[in-house]
Amino acid sequence: MSRKDRDDAIIRDILVRVGESENVNQRTLAKELGIALGMTNSYVKRCVRKGLIKISEIPPNRYAYYLTPQGFTEKTRLTAEYLSDSLTFFRRARVQYNEIFMQCTAAGWRHLALAGDGELAEIAILSAREHDVVLQGVVAPGRAGETCLGLSVVKALSALDRPDAAILTALNEPQAIYDGLIGELQPLRVLVPSILGVTRSLEALPSSNR
Secondary structure, eight states, rough: HHHHHHHHHHHHHHHHHHHHTTTOHHHHHHHHHTHHHHHHHHHHHHHHHSSSSSEEETTTTEEEEEEEEHHHHHHHHHHHHHHHHHHHHHHHHHHHHHHHHHHHHHHHHHEEEEEEEHHHHHHHHHHHSSOOOOOEEOOGGGGGGEETEEEEEEGGGSSSSOOOOEEEEEEESSHHHHHHHHTSSOOOGOOGGGOOOOOOOOOGGGGGGG
């Protein structure tokens, strides 16, 4: 994610939350956005300078945050842009997972594992139904014992029946999960869609790309 994309995402989230309630404060915003209080203060000041938010003091020593008309317009624009980008991202994901399943079929890897739960795992599961592959389960330690579109979620790859390959489907910390997988499987058998931006092991790359 570029610096501009990150800035837009934080400003969008601030505008959305202020639009939902006047009773927000910077500490609450920082917690909900998952960023430091000082950074939250900086972004709120930026919104004020841009005329997106108005701050009014209310007793005792408290502040109410309001969206200005310009703030409503900007919130709508950023939200629409986010949704458009998200749709583009997930369309690309569907195409790339289809390509990965075709690669697995060509290599004779039929029994597969997914690494990472959430929206990407669901897209991969739906894509897999169009191919002659068997998904053994989803590896997601925080959700072990649950299911994802009917697939069992397990704590570790070792809980599955020796899958032929693993496919990365984690949006959060994909590099760390990939690095863990190549310690359990041959790097060539850990497949990653390019949309995740993971740096792959040299052993997983075609010789022409090394």
